[in-house]
Amino acid sequence: MLTYGQKLEQQGFDKGIEKGKRTTLLRLLTRRFGTLPEPVVERLAGATSADIERWLDRILDASSLDEVFDTP
Numbered sequence: 001m002l003t004y005g006q007k008l009e010q011q012g013f014d015k016g017i018e019k020g021k022r023t024t025l026l027r028l029l030t031r032r033f034g035t036l037p038e039p040v041v042e043r044l045a046g047a048t049s050a051d052i053e054r055w056l057d058r059i060l061d062a063s064s065l066d067e068v069f070d071t072p
Helices: 004-033 038-045 049-058 065-069
Strands: none
Touching: 004 038, 004 049, 004 065, 038 065, 049 065
């Protein structure tokens, strides 16, 4: 069982990982599609971890921003 301090440390680590994924996705989208529209940036800011993972998977095959963000 984790101590309270260990739980806080794990939460901080998890948030750091999620922030890194969000930053990476933003960078890849910008490199691939150029300057991103503000609604896309806002969507990224409010995305869940699952959303970010799904979009990271799609970016390699997508030919447009819509293909990255559309739900199949």
